[in-house]
Amino acid sequence: MMQHDHPQDVQDPRQLAKWAARYARSRTIPFLVQWSFIVLLVLVLGGLAQGALYAWRTRQPGLLWVLVAVIFALTVALLWFSIARWGRERIWRISEWYYRKEGYAAFGGGDKAAELRRMRWLTALGVGLMLYHLAGAVLVGTGYLPLQYFQPFSAVYMAPFLAALILVQRLGWWAWIWPGLYVVHAVLVLGGVWRPFPQNWFFMDIVAPMFGYGLISMLVGHIYSRYALKRLKRLARAGLDEGGGGDEGGSGGDHGPRAGAE
Amino acid sequence: MKDLDRTIHEPARLRILMILSGVDVADFSFLLETLGLTKGNLSSHMDKLEKAGYVEVIKSFQGKVPHTDFRLTDEGRAALKAYWAEIDAIRKLR
Numbered sequence: 476m477m478q479h480d481h482p483q484d485v486q487d488p489r490q491l492a493k494w495a496a497r498y499a500r501s502r503t504i505p506f507l508v509q510w511s512f513i514v515l516l517v518l519v520l521g522g523l524a525q526g527a528l529y530a531w532r533t534r535q536p537g538l539l540w541v542l543v544a545v546i547f548a549l550t551v552a553l554l555w556f557s558i559a560r561w562g563r564e565r566i567w568r569i570s571e572w573y574y575r576k577e578g579y580a581a582f583g584g585g586d587k588a589a590e591l592r593r594m595r596w597l598t599a600l601g602v603g604l605m606l607y608h609l610a611g612a613v614l615v616g617t618g619y620l621p622l623q624y625f626q627p628f629s630a631v632y633m634a635p636f637l638a639a640l641i642l643v644q645r646l647g648w649w650a651w652i653w654p655g656l657y658v659v660h661a662v663l664v665l666g667g668v669w670r671p672f673p674q675n676w677f678f679m680d681i682v683a684p685m686f687g688y689g690l691i692s693m694l695v696g697h698i699y700s701r702y703a704l705k706r707l708k709r710l711a712r713a714g715l716d717e718g719g720g721g722d723e724g725g726s727g728g729d730h731g732p733r734a735g736a737e
Numbered sequence: 738m739k740d741l742d743r744t745i746h747e748p749a750r751l752r753i754l755m756i757l758s759g760v761d762v763a764d765f766s767f768l769l770e771t772l773g774l775t776k777g778n779l780s781s782h783m784d785k786l787e788k789a790g791y792v793e794v795i796k797s798f799q800g801k802v803p804h805t806d807f808r809l810t811d812e813g814r815a816a817l818k819a820y821w822a823e824i825d826a827i828r829k830l831r
Contacts, residue, residue, distance in 0.1 A: 488755045489821065495759030571799070578767025579806070580760045704771075711752050712773045 494707040499582035500647035501700035503693040505570040516553045593643045607632045630661035649696035656688040744789045745820045757809040765805045
């Protein structure tokens, strides 16, 4: 028997639980897939809204109604994808394809009924988030809210929403980068430090911080998950015979006298 | 001093239980890849842990492909806690 065969002789195996949790809490590919889909839809919606504005200004009611109908349909599609089981399954399948070599490990959950209740609350808050921003857009459109303050207006709802999301889903430390940067951005805007995008790119003042900081956060999470997995593997394999790991198919391998009373 | 739990006091099984104690659920591929065991060896360890009531096996299908997830049971969590208490007590005696 190798001297380090005993668990107490190798690095503390209790570290395995810590690194397994860190890894599972940092698997960000599902979020990146969802993020990509939502960003794509938002950019398409932004383009269509620009088109609708153009149609309204040039008095083309036919084009205007078609664009409004498409915007409505895409908004419903966006909501449905965010909420429906079909959307979750698509995200899960793409993620599993990426993670196929390393397998699946998840953190959180446990009490499924409680998790479902929490997810319903989050969905309701997500719908509230969309309505809040729609209201903000109306305030900007009617001149009650200066365009440059739309992001700080957004941060009032967005930051607590993201915090709730992180706490409920028990995500890793990386997730806090998103609301953190979003709040800092809002403070910089309010302080007059942040320089807005040029006039034709005004929508980027809200789109870039909202989704850009999310992307940064998820990429950091993904990189951290690679590191955590590496640490986890190193710890898990330390002191184990390659491929064997003990008593294959048999009853041996329990450490005999060492397992008994001392 | 009580005997150490022989089901847990085996390097590969201890590692499996510790990994499962850190996550909610993990599948066969994840444990296989992380621990670097053979499929037969991992299956053998999982059978023992399941028989001991320490691990819950969740079988499902992803399309037509069978999929096996593992979850640490409350009993497994308690046994692991007791095991580490014993190990710590032994270490103090040294």
